[in-house]
Amino acid sequence: MSRSAPPGAPDEAHGVPDVLSITPFRRLWVSLSLSGLGDWLGLLALMSLAAILTRDSGPFAQYAAVSGVAALRLAPPILLSPFAGVLVDRADRRLTMVVGDALRALLLVSVPIVGRVDWLLAAAFATAIAALLWTPAKDALAADMVPTAKLRQADRVGRITLYGTAPVAAALFALLAAVSAVLAGLFPVLGAPAADIALYAAGAAYLAAAVVDWGLPGAKPGVSAHGSGGPVLPGAPAQPPSAPAAAPQAPRTPQPPRTPPTAAVEIPGGEEKTEQIAPLSTDDERTEEITPLGAGEETTEQIPHVGAGERATEQVPQVGAGEETTERIPHTGAGEEATERIPAAGAAAAGGQALPPQAPPPQAPTPAAGPQPGRPGGPGPSGPARSPQAPPRSAAAPGRAPENLLRTFADGVRFAGTTPLVRGLLLGMLGVFAASAAVLGVGRIFTDRLSAGNAGFALLFAAVTAGIALGVYVGPRVLRAFSRRRLFGLSVGLAGAALVLTGLVPNMVLAAVLSTVVGTGVGIAWVIGTSLLGQEIEGEVRERTLAYLRTAAHVLLAIVLVVAPLVAGLIGDHRLDVRDLGYDVLGTGMVLVLAGLAVLLVAVVSYRQIDEGAEVPLLTELIAVLRGVPVGPVKAEEKLPGTFIVLEGGEGAGKSTQARQLSIWLRDEGFEVVTTREPGSTKLGMRLRALLLDKEQTGMSPRAEALLYAADRADHVSRVIRPALRRGAIVISDRYVDSTLAYQGAGRELHVGEIRRINEWATDELVPDLTVLLDVPPSAGLARLGGTTDRIEAESEDFHDRVRSGFRELAESEPERYLVVDGRSPQEEVTRQIQRRIRPILPDPVPQDAEAITGMMPIIKEQ
Numbered sequence: 046m047s048r049s050a051p052p053g054a055p056d057e058a059h060g061v062p063d064v065l066s067i068t069p070f071r072r073l074w075v076s077l078s079l080s081g082l083g084d085w086l087g088l089l090a091l092m093s094l095a096a097i098l099t100r101d102s103g104p105f106a107q108y109a110a111v112s113g114v115a116a117l118r119l120a121p122p123i124l125l126s127p128f129a130g131v132l133v134d135r136a137d138r139r140l141t142m143v144v145g146d147a148l149r150a151l152l153l154v155s156v157p158i159v160g161r162v163d164w165l166l167a168a169a170f171a172t173a174i175a176a177l178l179w180t181p182a183k184d185a186l187a188a189d190m191v192p193t194a195k196l197r198q199a200d201r202v203g204r205i206t207l208y209g210t211a212p213v214a215a216a217l218f219a220l221l222a223a224v225s226a227v228l229a230g231l232f233p234v235l236g237a238p239a240a241d242i243a244l245y246a247a248g249a250a251y252l253a254a255a256v257v258d259w260g261l262p263g264a265k266p267g268v269s270a271h272g273s274g275g276p277v278l279p280g281a282p283a284q285p286p287s288a289p290a291a292a293p294q295a296p297r298t299p300q301p302p303r304t305p306p307t308a309a310v311e312i313p314g315g316e317e318k319t320e321q322i323a324p325l326s327t328d329d330e331r332t333e334e335i336t337p338l339g340a341g342e343e344t345t346e347q348i349p350h351v352g353a354g355e356r357a358t359e360q361v362p363q364v365g366a367g368e369e370t371t372e373r374i375p376h377t378g379a380g381e382e383a384t385e386r387i388p389a390a391g392a393a394a395a396g397g398q399a400l401p402p403q404a405p406p407p408q409a410p411t412p413a414a415g416p417q418p419g420r421p422g423g424p425g426p427s428g429p430a431r432s433p434q435a436p437p438r439s440a441a442a443p444g445r446a447p448e449n450l451l452r453t454f455a456d457g458v459r460f461a462g463t464t465p466l467v468r469g470l471l472l473g474m475l476g477v478f479a480a481s482a483a484v485l486g487v488g489r490i491f492t493d494r495l496s497a498g499n500a501g502f503a504l505l506f507a508a509v510t511a512g513i514a515l516g517v518y519v520g521p522r523v524l525r526a527f528s529r530r531r532l533f534g535l536s537v538g539l540a541g542a543a544l545v546l547t548g549l550v551p552n553m554v555l556a557a558v559l560s561t562v563v564g565t566g567v568g569i570a571w572v573i574g575t576s577l578l579g580q581e582i583e584g585e586v587r588e589r590t591l592a593y594l595r596t597a598a599h600v601l602l603a604i605v606l607v608v609a610p611l612v613a614g615l616i617g618d619h620r621l622d623v624r625d626l627g628y629d630v631l632g633t634g635m636v637l638v639l640a641g642l643a644v645l646l647v648a649v650v651s652y653r654q655i656d657e658g659a660e661v662p663l664l665t666e667l668i669a670v671l672r673g674v675p676v677g678p679v680k681a682e683e684k685l686p687g688t689f690i691v692l693e694g695g696e697g698a699g700k701s702t703q704a705r706q707l708s709i710w711l712r713d714e715g716f717e718v719v720t721t722r723e724p725g726s727t728k729l730g731m732r733l734r735a736l737l738l739d740k741e742q743t744g745m746s747p748r749a750e751a752l753l754y755a756a757d758r759a760d761h762v763s764r765v766i767r768p769a770l771r772r773g774a775i776v777i778s779d780r781y782v783d784s785t786l787a788y789q790g791a792g793r794e795l796h797v798g799e800i801r802r803i804n805e806w807a808t809d810e811l812v813p814d815l816t817v818l819l820d821v822p823p824s825a826g827l828a829r830l831g832g833t834t835d836r837i838e839a840e841s842e843d844f845h846d847r848v849r850s851g852f853r854e855l856a857e858s859e860p861e862r863y864l865v866v867d868g869r870s871p872q873e874e875v876t877r878q879i880q881r882r883i884r885p886i887l888p889d890p891v892p893q894d895a896e897a898i899t900g901m902m903p904i905i906k907e908q
């Protein structure tokens with residue numbers, strides 16, 4: 046059965062990013078890498094130079110300047126992105142990118158030349174504005190270049206590029222700081238150019254990006270190959286550069302694919318777009334999901350995605366792409382909103398507006414971007430990684446008011462906190478995200494106090510990003526036998542503890558080592574958190590939750606980057622003298638300590654939420670895992686005195702016939718025998734059987750079918766089988782778990798492993814002592830039945846062939862627990878073979894204590 050790696054199981058082929066073989070996209074990617082480098086390098090250099098230029102301007106000025114750089118870079122995306130989208134929708138995208146990159150180059154280069162902090166802050170703000178216009182143009186262009194089927198991949202490539210440029214920028218920054226120190230030594234006239242060179246380098250990176258942009262294929266305003274103005278995520282890829290903070294998450298999040306493929310229409314401008322786009326509706330994802338269900342199911346599936354009942358349903362036809370709808374909803378929360386928007390903004394817009402996420406993309410780490418593991422501090426430079434889903438692409442809907450972050454939060458809190466696990470995960474992920482933002486926020490002044498300057502700041506930043514990368518890599522590989530939930534909680538705690546220590550040690554090297562540990566904790570928490578979230582929640586709710594996470598991360602980033610230096614300034618630097626020992630209490634260090642303590646608190650709260658119901662104490666499990674011994678609740682195996690025999694096989698294989706023969710024989714032998722069957726041996730089971738086998742019942746989804754059989758089985762085991770086994774009876778069941786594995790697993794091509802798990806739970810892991818498989822070719826078995834067929838019997842020949850092979854594979858995988866008999870043999874022969882196999886496993890027909898008393902009862906099985 047393993048053969049059936051059902052649909053859905055085979056994840057999208059995330060192989061080598063072959064989107065990069067699309068020449069225009071590859072060029073765009075080069076441009077994104079360059080401007081991403083410029084973003085990160087520019088951010089680091091601006092923060093550094095702000096600290097340097099204000100070093101002598103009074104106690105609080107330095108903190109305020111660094112905080113100001115962060116605020117001015119992050120504010121435009123939050124406040125202005127909807128307007129930027131409108132503008133960009135009307136402009137030539139390629140040209141917008143060229144201008145955006147060139148402008149940023151000029152601005153960064155002008156900063157060291159002017160050498161004034163007020164100009165530095167103005168330039169920080171202006172680069173944010175430039176990125177704000179550049180981002181939607183880039184997203185829309187990317188969407189035009191990539192076929193719909195590859196949008197998701199393009200999105201991934203984009204995000205990886207975004208994260209990837211951060212450590213590169215950190216390394217480059219450190220190198221340039223060293224070079225500038227050497228230059229300053231050689232030519233004292235130059236002063237200490239410190240951050241200057243980094244700003245020139247960032248300017249050069251932007252300039253190079255502008256040159257590459259120039260060679261990109263242009264696109265007319267408002268036109269998108271994919272319709273909706275800019276499709277969805279595609280842009281995401283683009284994001285890299287900008288969005289620093291982006292969300293790591295993931296894979297699932299991005300709904301990129303949703304872009305309606307169709308909309309290959311060119312529509313200039315806002316509203317009209319909507320209409321034209323309308324007709325489409327394909328979406329890769331959806332298609333995949335629907336496939337197994339067959340026609341008729343579509344409707345059913347869509348509804349859950351859409352969320353808001355009727356309204357949503359109405360929208361679908363109008364908007365076309367179901368996905369679009371889906372996307373909007375998560376962001377917006379309310380179905381109605383979505384409805385309103387659509388007409389007004391057009392699909393594209395709708396997407397675009399996806400809340401804040403994209404909006405902010407430009408510079409700030411978009412929420413969307415979220416906490417990507419990869420991307421370290423998210424604080425990134427310019428734009429946040431737009432969320433994949435967020436349709437950065439087309440900017441905002443004309444005339445639409447800027448999205449309301451508060452609303453996204455309110456919606457998010459409402460739906461995201463539905464289970465303790467989800468609550469715990471979100472809390473933990475946001476906690477570690479804030480931790481890395483805190484390091485970035487106070488890092489520059491902190492390293493200044495440690496006399497490590499730019500090089501120290503670069504080292505700190507590189508340490509955190511490298512730690513995150515390490516965490517993301519090792520997270521899924523470390524302590525494999527250890528509970529993922531607990532590992533998540535521990536990694537959040539690790540990040541918090543390491544952050545506290547970082548703030549306490551007045552030593553650059555130790556601070557760098559500890560920052561790596563902070564990053565590692567952050568990376569592990571992100572990678573595990575996103576994967577647990579993906580497992581825990583599905584479909585529309587998952588999208589909403591991730592949108593919320595991105596938005597929250599974005600806002601948190603902005604707050605931490607702006608507030609952290611200010612708090613450090615308020616605390617100030619003090620010297621503690623205890624006897625002969627002096628200890629410098631740094632305002633920045635204390636902010637790290639406070640942030641670390643907050644993260645530790647978050648770790649505890651989050652751990653409590655996600656560890657609910659765990660049966661083994663944390664330490665016991667950890668020690669066991671480290672020693673390599675099996676862990677887990679040691680289930681007190683209930684020793685059942687009875688014997689459980691199951692007859693399996695296809696239709697007409699002779700199961701009922703043999704069950705009858707067996708029970709006659711065993712009763713004759715003096716056993717209490719319970720003959721039963723599935724489905725339908727309890728009151729509830731009879732009703733389920735009617736549902737399951739009624740031919741009128743058309744269009745039942747395979748998963749629902751599997752669950753109904755499992756429900757019947759759960760009732761059957763708890764009411765009939767287990768009580769009989771407890772009494773010491775021999776239970777003969779006509780069908781059991783293997784039927785679901787064969788019919789719904791192999792036959793319907795559902796995931797066999799998943800069905801097995803569901804059935805283990807349903808039966809509380811009751812496994813037969815012996816399973817007899819009566820093997821007959823389906824045609825022979827069905828011919829024996831004659832007459833009318835039920836819903837399952839009426840399935841195709843192929844289906845029954847798969848079922849037969851499914852049964853045989855099961856038997857082959859556990860030969861000691863199976864007896865396979867050729868069901869075409871004469872009945873008596875089949876019976877004899879079964880008796881021969883059963884005899885050795887039969888219990889003593891008389892309770893042992895009774896025998897001990899009389900000492901004279903025959904042992905039937907030996908007769």
Ligand SMILES: Nc1ncnc2c1ncn2[C@@H]1O[C@H](COP(=O)(O)OP(=O)(O)O)[C@@H](O)[C@H]1O
Pocket residue numbers: 694695696697698699700701702703829830868869870871872875
């Ligand atoms: N070994 C056998 N050879 C020929 N016919 C058989 C054999 N076993 C059962 N049958 C006949 O095949 C038909 C289906 O048998 P049944 O036991 O009801 O199959 P199942 O319960 O597996 O659907 C019955 O008419 C039965 O008499």
Ligand SMILES: Cc1cn([C@H]2C[C@H](O)[C@@H](COP(=O)(O)OP(=O)(O)O)O2)c(=O)[nH]c1=O
Pocket residue numbers: 695696697700701722723724738754779780781782783784785786788789835837838
């Ligand atoms: C128990 C079980 C039965 N089935 C199907 C197989 C049969 O076609 C039908 C049970 O009908 P039934 O009339 O009991 O058939 P049989 O005499 O062949 O056992 O339900 C499943 O698909 N999955 C299951 O888990």
